[in-house]
Amino acid sequence: xxxxxxxxxxxxxxxxxxxxxxxxxxxxxxxxxxxxxxxxxxxxxxxxxxxxxxxxxxxxxxxxxxxxxxxxxxxxxxxxxxxxxxxxxxxxxxxxxxxxxxxxxxxxxxxxxxxxxxxxxxxxxxxxxxxxxxxxxxxxx
Numbered sequence: 001x002x003x004x005x006x007x008x009x010x011x012x013x014x015x016x017x018x019x020x021x022x023x024x025x026x027x028x029x030x031x032x033x034x035x036x037x038x039x040x041x042x043x044x045x046x047x048x049x050x051x052x053x054x055x056x057x058x059x060x061x062x063x064x065x066x067x068x069x070x071x072x073x074x075x076x077x078x079x080x081x082x083x084x085x086x087x088x089x090x091x092x093x094x095x096x097x098x099x100x101x102x103x104x105x106x107x108x109x110x111x112x113x114x115x116x117x118x119x120x121x122x123x124x125x126x127x128x129x130x131x132x133x134x135x136x137x138x139x140x141x
Contacts, residue, residue: 056130062099063136065092065112072096078113105130112138
């Protein structure tokens, strides 16, 4: 059972890395934005909406969501991050894990929405430097 959990986590990390690599590969075929403009916004919001990594837009934000009442980490909890008027959304996997890649430097407000529930804002904003990964575990009741 423990080995199966580790394999699922490894698979999740591999998928995140593949998404990040695909984003970089796609960027190679699109023109670079002018230096005085921020990167283009991500596509329509939805699962795994990621910006195109440019310059200081290499941060990853990831973590685990836990229901404090049950101790479980459910799937399909919506996670939303907002910074500078840009919104990115994803949902947790079957192990309660979520992740964003290619985020730009800045301060991000986070909100989680359990399946069938109301949005719960994280009281703490997350500051990304545009390069380093940050893990933020979230809990709700």
